[in-house]
Amino acid sequence: MMQKDLGIAGRCGFALLAVTVIALPVALFAKGIDVGVFCAVGIVWLLVSAALILGDSITEITLWKATIKRDVQAAKVARAEVEAVRDELRVAVKSLVDSTEIAFSMSLSIESPDEILERRARAVERLQEFAEPDPVKLREWREELKKLP
Incomplete structure (x- = not known):
């Protein structure tokens, strides 16, 4: 104990x-x-x-x-501020990924080389993993993105 x-x-x-x-x-x-x-x-x-x-x-x-x-209190306050900034950054990255997915899903109607599409997919996956570190939530989010037009 x-x-x-x-x-x-x-x-x-x-x-x-x-x-x-x-x-x-x-x-x-x-x-x-x-x-x-x-x-x-x-x-x-x-x-x-x-x-x-x-x-x-x-x-x-x-x-x-x-x-x-x-100074324990100052360290706790600084840590809380850093975590708040990190959370805001993750929200911004999620918005960026969402808009990127919408833009690229609309551009799929135009023929694009496979290399560019694969490179874009890898870049978006890295951003998604940064924006949502929880694997369960990440999987759910990716499923929601697949449902976009």
Whole structure:
């Protein structure tokens, strides 16, 4: 139950903490690293693992003159804006594909070389896959487009 609440960042934090507590002392006692490296790496890894475990509650970590700032709310707002722009772009691409299908279905009455028609079909399929990433909705949309005159 607690693992689900932690999320992947929390689990990674505990994994990093375990490596810090187990592997670093082993490396120190095996004389793979010296005391200075042990202290430096240990402090940084402990700070990072604490930040990952505590999650959104930590917004700034300061160690001497080095500062790591994290603005969770701003990141969430930016992500929402990017997703909104992506959704609007998908709507625009769907409209473009719809109009292209109408235009080309009307032009089919005129003889066209097969190469041009195949190239156009591949280009429209790529646009459709970008506009609708869900395979079920894409299939339904393509069926609707086939019904156009």
